[in-house]
Amino acid sequence: MDDTRESSRLKSKVDPDTFIKKYISPLINPNINNILDVGCGSGIITSTIAKTFKNISITGIDLSKQRFNDERSKHSDYKNLNFIQGSAENMPFHSNHFDIVFIRFLLEYSKSPLRIIKEMYRVTKPNGFIILQDLDAQLATHYPENKSLQNRLDIILKHLSKSGFDPYIGRKLFHFGKKASLSSIDLQLEPYHLFAGKIDPHNESLWDLKLDIALPEIVKALGSKDKATQFKNDYMNYLKDESTLTFSNLFTLTGKKTTSC
Numbered sequence: 001m002d003d004t005r006e007s008s009r010l011k012s013k014v015d016p017d018t019f020i021k022k023y024i025s026p027l028i029n030p031n032i033n034n035i036l037d038v039g040c041g042s043g044i045i046t047s048t049i050a051k052t053f054k055n056i057s058i059t060g061i062d063l064s065k066q067r068f069n070d071e072r073s074k075h076s077d078y079k080n081l082n083f084i085q086g087s088a089e090n091m092p093f094h095s096n097h098f099d100i101v102f103i104r105f106l107l108e109y110s111k112s113p114l115r116i117i118k119e120m121y122r123v124t125k126p127n128g129f130i131i132l133q134d135l136d137a138q139l140a141t142h143y144p145e146n147k148s149l150q151n152r153l154d155i156i157l158k159h160l161s162k163s164g165f166d167p168y169i170g171r172k173l174f175h176f177g178k179k180a181s182l183s184s185i186d187l188q189l190e191p192y193h194l195f196a197g198k199i200d201p202h203n204e205s206l207w208d209l210k211l212d213i214a215l216p217e218i219v220k221a222l223g224s225k226d227k228a229t230q231f232k233n234d235y236m237n238y239l240k241d242e243s244t245l246t247f248s249n250l251f252t253l254t255g256k257k258t259t260s261c
């Protein structure tokens with residue numbers, strides 16, 4: 001989805017301080033020198049880590065430099081912040097280089113999640129930490145079921161799966177972590193996007209924008225612009241309905257690399 005609105009949408013979706021407090025800060029100790037944010041997107045988490053931990057060097061890597069340009073130019077005075085355009089499958093870093101390597105909401109879009117996790121393992125130092133965070137059952141759990149909406153969602157998800165989108169990636173992280181030789185695994189599961197009754201205005205505008213940005217793909221899946229727009233309206237109306245429930249889950253895996261490679 002290369003839409004110029006995607007960077008600001010990603011930025012408004014995340015509270016970087018909460019992410020850092022919950023998942024990064026507990027791993028920080030005087031031996032941590034550098035951190036890597038894989039698929040950093042807007043770079044808002046990356047730059048907030050640089051601001052929070054001034055003695056730690058942080059690098060963000062993303063396929064699209066358009067995504068992080070704004071944060072990069074806003075914080076060009078941060079000496080410990082670095083953004084690189086590159087692929088998560090084949091990162092331009094030496095092996096055994098970073099103390100903490102994390103990835104948030106990229107694996108759901110990847111055709112090769114295990115390859116990316118193994119690449120993260122490669123660039124992590126022995127005794128370093130790897131964090132994998134992603135969603136499970138995104139766009140899949142609603143009650144009461146609206147058959148017409150669900151049928152169209154199934155068609156859209158099937159279409160998106162051709163480019164690698166996996167709405168059930170969250171539940172696979174533990175298995176992939178094991179396959180990539182991570183040890184001391186800690187796994188957390190939290191609700192995410194829990195909309196009981198009418199969606200709140202902030203999330204309503206984010207979902208509206210998300211569906212708008214995805215519209216070209218929805219057109220391809222459903223066959224026409226009219227059908228895609230109708231789907232978008234129906235989905236937004238479902239989220240705005242006082243009597244409906246929508247939710248997905250957030251899995252966060254933290255593991256260690258114990259061997260050198």
Ligand SMILES: C[S@@+](CC[C@H](N)C(=O)[O-])C[C@H]1O[C@@H](n2cnc3c(N)ncnc32)[C@H](O)[C@@H]1O
Pocket residue numbers: 010011014038039040041042061062063064067086087088089103104105106109
């Ligand atoms: C949903 S965004 C998540 C961004 C950020 N991690 C966050 O939590 O807000 C996914 C990001 O992964 C990037 N991306 C997708 N495939 C990639 C790949 N193979 N290598 C590097 N970045 C990739 C996209 O450009 C996008 O910015």
